[in-house]
Each structure stands twice: as structure tokens, then as C-alpha cells.
Amino acid sequence: MKIGIVGVGFSEFGIHREPFYNVAFTAAKRALEDAGIDRGEVDSFILGGYDNLGVGRTISNMYAAPAAGAYLRHEIRVSDDALFALPLALMRLKSRSDVTMLLAFGHSSETPVELVELQSLDPFFHRPLNLTLPAFFAMQSYAYRERYNVEEEKLAEVVVRMRDNGSENPLAFLKDKVKVEDVMNSEFVSYPLRKLEMAEWCDGCVALILAEETIARRISDNIVWVDGVGWSVENYYFDREFHKLPFVTKSAEMAFRMARKDRKGVEALEICDLTADHHCMILEALGFAEEGRGWEYNGDVNSSGGALCTNAYGSTGAFLLANLAMRIRKGEVSCGLVQSMSGYAQRSCTAILEG
Numbered sequence: 580m581k582i583g584i585v586g587v588g589f590s591e592f593g594i595h596r597e598p599f600y601n602v603a604f605t606a607a608k609r610a611l612e613d614a615g616i617d618r619g620e621v622d623s624f625i626l627g628g629y630d631n632l633g634v635g636r637t638i639s640n641m642y643a644a645p646a647a648g649a650y651l652r653h654e655i656r657v658s659d660d661a662l663f664a665l666p667l668a669l670m671r672l673k674s675r676s677d678v679t680m681l682l683a684f685g686h687s688s689e690t691p692v693e694l695v696e697l698q699s700l701d702p703f704f705h706r707p708l709n710l711t712l713p714a715f716f717a718m719q720s721y722a723y724r725e726r727y728n729v730e731e732e733k734l735a736e737v738v739v740r741m742r743d744n745g746s747e748n749p750l751a752f753l754k755d756k757v758k759v760e761d762v763m764n765s766e767f768v769s770y771p772l773r774k775l776e777m778a779e780w781c782d783g784c785v786a787l788i789l790a791e792e793t794i795a796r797r798i799s800d801n802i803v804w805v806d807g808v809g810w811s812v813e814n815y816y817f818d819r820e821f822h823k824l825p826f827v828t829k830s831a832e833m834a835f836r837m838a839r840k841d842r843k844g845v846e847a848l849e850i851c852d853l854t855a856d857h858h859c860m861i862l863e864a865l866g867f868a869e870e871g872r873g874w875e876y877n878g879d880v881n882s883s884g885g886a887l888c889t890n891a892y893g894s895t896g897a898f899l900l901a902n903l904a905m906r907i908r909k910g911e912v913s914c915g916l917v918q919s920m921s922g923y924a925q926r927s928c929t930a931i932l933e934g
Contacts, residue, residue, distance in 0.1 A: 582672050583795035583802035584932075586614025586788030587901045587908075592752040592889050595782040599639070599686035603784045604646040607682055610786035611648075614798055616678070618648030621788070623676040625668040626654065627661025628684040628893035639684070647682045647786065660851075661685075661785070662896025662919035662928045666808045668789055677794045681787045683898070685891030687780040713777065715923045717769035720856040722821035724771060727871030731771070734855040735762035737874055738775055738887060741852065745884025750902065752781040752889040776855040778890035785897040787904070803904045806840065806914075807931040809833025813924075824857075827864035827918065830927040838931040840914070842866055845931070847879040847906060847915040849899035851886045853924070858885070861918060865929075882906065895919060900930065907934040 588610030590602045611618055624647050630639045640656040647654075653676070657664040661683030668681045697706055723729065739759055745751040757775060765775040788798075795802050811829035813819055835841060848867065852858035858881075859873025868876040881887075883902035886895050896919025903915045914933045920926065 580673055581792040581795075582669050582789055582805045583792065583799075584787050584805065584904050585790050585795050585799040585802055586610045586616070587904055588613055588786040589750055589901065590784045592750060592781055592783030592891055592898070594688045595686065598642070599684055599782070599784070600642040600646040602686065602782065603643045603682060603684045606784035606786040607647040607680065610680065610788050614788040616788070616798060621648065621652065621678050621680045623653040623671050623679045624649035624682060625664045625671065625679055626656040626682050626684070627659065627664030627897060628656070629658060643682060643684050647680055659926065660896040660919045660921040660928070661894050662900055662917065662930065663810060663921070663926070664897075665805070665900065665928070665930055666810060669805060669808060672789060672791050678788065678790045681789060681897065683785045683894035683896070685784065685893035685895065686782045687892035688782050710923075712923065713769045713772065716777065716854050716857070717772045719821045719924060720772050720854060721770075723856045723860060726822040729859070729871065729874065731763060732759060733874040734776060734859070735759045737855045737858050738762045741858070741881055741885050741887040744882055745888030748883050748888070748902070750889070751884040752783070752891075753779065753884070754888075772854060778853045778886040781889065781891050783889070783891040783894060783898065785894050785901045787897065787901060801908050803907045804933050805930060806933050807834040807836070807838025808929065809835075809837065810926070810928045812926050823870070824860050824864040824924065824927070826925070827861055827920065827927040827929075828866070830929040831865050831916070831918065834916070834929040834931050840931060844914050845916045846912040847882065847903065849881055849883060849885065849903045849915065849917040851895060851899065851919040852881065853886050853890065853920065855887070857920070857924065858887070861920070865916070865918065879912070896928065903932055907932055910934070
């Protein structure tokens with residue numbers, strides 16, 4: 580059974596002063612309008628996003644689900660980056676559902692993420708370390724740069740390319756172009772990571788309408804098929820090597836096996852580059868760049884601007900997914916790969932899309 584994306588809806592991505600469930604409503608409404616169906620035709624809802632970390636509320640789906648139209652419908656939430664909700668949506672569609680909405684919500688611009696995230700860690704071994712996400716990402720960046728002798732200027736060039744892409748994407752949060760010297764002169768957040776080398780948090784929601792093949796063909800004649808998905812979880816924070824991302828490799832291999840494709844058929848990539856270093860490390864882990872030289876990859880990657888331009892904590896992966904789906908719909912590419920990452924660079928999900 581094939582599963583297709585038949586509707587896509589975005590909210591604006593930026594700093595929202597209204598409640599996150601209002602923003603979620605906007606994305607859900609636009610996705611339904613895009614698919615040309617009524618919310619009553621959706622028989623299950625899969626939500627992706629965080630509670631306190633992402634929106635500052637516990638049981639956040641209690642607010643987001645009604646906004647999506649899930650009243651008296653089957654609803655479940657994946658408490659992770661929303662791309663991880665995609666495999667669950669596919670399982671649901673292959674077993675008990677005809678039409679599913681995947682709703683991704685993120686509203687972290689006013690959430691004290693560094694303070695709240697510590698409460699989600701193991702209270703005996705990890706919470707006392709006070710290890711924030713920027714600090715951990717900096718440890719990874721240091722390990723990567725030292726291992727492969729990567730010059731900071733090369734990483735700054737990555738940021739420049741992504742910001743150039745973001746400037747062309749009306750959906751992106753950060754649209755201002757930057758120069759290499761801007762990146763290298765920006766302040767340190769946690770050495771060796773500078774402010775412009777890290778994804779900046781914002782607010783925004785994405786909704787996608789997915790349907791099994793027979794229903795999908797009734798709804799739309801411009802379907803984006805989800806050919807394969809894969810996911811993987813890495814060991815805890817200090818029981819691994821920091822300079823590479825083997826869990827990204829595993830998630831991609833799983834997706835390629837399911838899709839019965841290889842890297843040669845992939846025309847475009849959307850990857851979750853939470854830092855400039857992660858951009859390179861992910862390309863290497865996916866097998867599109869030589870180890871230690873991801874910075875020189877010049878293929879079609881992150882035409883959306885990637886996470887370095889739009890990072891609504893919780894919905895980032897769905898933002899990348901939806902941008903790739905829109906490109907395939909427009910005929911710009913026929914096959915693409917989307918990858919997202921969550922936790923302390925610990926979990927990865929990958930999907931293969933085709934027109």
C-alpha cells in the first residue's frame with residue numbers, strides 16, 4: 580500500500596504573540612484547504628511536538644488537537660521532533676486509517692528552553708551536569724573541527740549558503756543574507772560555536788494531509804508519495820564519539836531499504852542543520868560527502884534554508900518535509916530525502932519522497 584501527501588499547510592514562522600494552538604489552527608486549516616477536503620473527512624490525527632520544552636505547557640496536545648479538528652477523532656502525539664510522527668502516521672494509514680493529518684507545533688521563542696530542558700534529563704547522572712543544548716553542540720563542534728582540522732571559514736561559508744537559500748524562501752524565519760565575516764565576527768554562544776553558526780529558535784506550525792493510495796488519488800492528482808522512512812536512536816550523551824553521527828546513517832539506511840532506492844536517485848536534500856557543523860556531519864553520515872569534508876558539498880541541499888534559517892523547536896522536521904514536498908509538487912525535483920534530528924543530537928528520522 581502506498582501513502583501519499585495530498586495537502587500541506589504552513590503558519591507563518593517567526594515570533595508569535597498569540598497562543599500556539601491558534602497558530603496550529605492556521606496550519607491545519609490551510610492544509611485542509613490545500614487538500615480540498617473538510618476536517619470531518621480526516622479520521623485520525625498524529626501530532627508532533629514537545630510539551631514544556633517546545634510550548635511551555637504540559638499535555639500540550641490537549642490544546643493542539645482540538646485546534647487541528649481532532650475532536651471525537653483518534654489522536655495521538657509523538658513527543659519529539661515532528662518528523663518522527665511521520666512513521667507513526669504511515670503505520671496508522673496502513674492499518675486503520677484512510678486520511679490522517681500530521682500536525683507539527685513549535686513555539687519556543689518565549690520558552691526558557693535551556694532551563695526547562697534540564698528537567699527532562701536523568702536526575703542522577705545527567706541533570707547535575709547542567710548540560711544545555713548549546714553546550715553539548717559546542718562539544719560536538721569542537722570534536723568535529725579538531726578531528727578533521729576544519730577551518731572555521733569553511734563552516735562560515737556553509738552558513739552563508741544556507742542564509743542565501745533562506746532569503747529566497749518566503750516561508751523561512753531568517754531571510755537576511757550574511758557574509759563570511761559576519762559569521763566569524765558574531766559572538767560566541769559556547770566555544771567554538773558562534774551565534775550565526777547555530778539555529779535560532781522561532782515559532783511556527785505545519786500540517787500535512789496524508790492518505791492511503793486509493794483515497795489519495797480521489798483527493799488529488801498531484802500526490803507526493805512517501806516511499807520510505809527510517810529512524811534510529813544513539814547511545815546516551817557520553818557513550819559515543821562526538822565527531823560523527825552513526826545514528827543518522829542507520830536511519831537513512833532503513834529508509835533506503837524501505838523505498839528500495841539508493842543515493843543515486845535522490846535529487847534534493849532537506850537536513851536538520853542545527854549548527855553549521857551538523858550540516859557537514861549529516862551530509863557525511865548520509866553518504867553524500869566524504870568524511871570530514873561535508874562543508875564542500877555543493878549539491879541541492881536545504882533549498883528551504885534548513886534549520887539554520889527556520890527552527891521552531893518541535894516542528895522543524897515537518898517544516899523541512901513540507902518544503903521538500905512542495906518542491907516535488909511543483910516539478911522542481913522528482914525524488915528527495917528529508918532528515919531531522921532531535922535530543923542532544925541523539926535521534927534521527929529520515930524519509931524518502933517521490934512524485
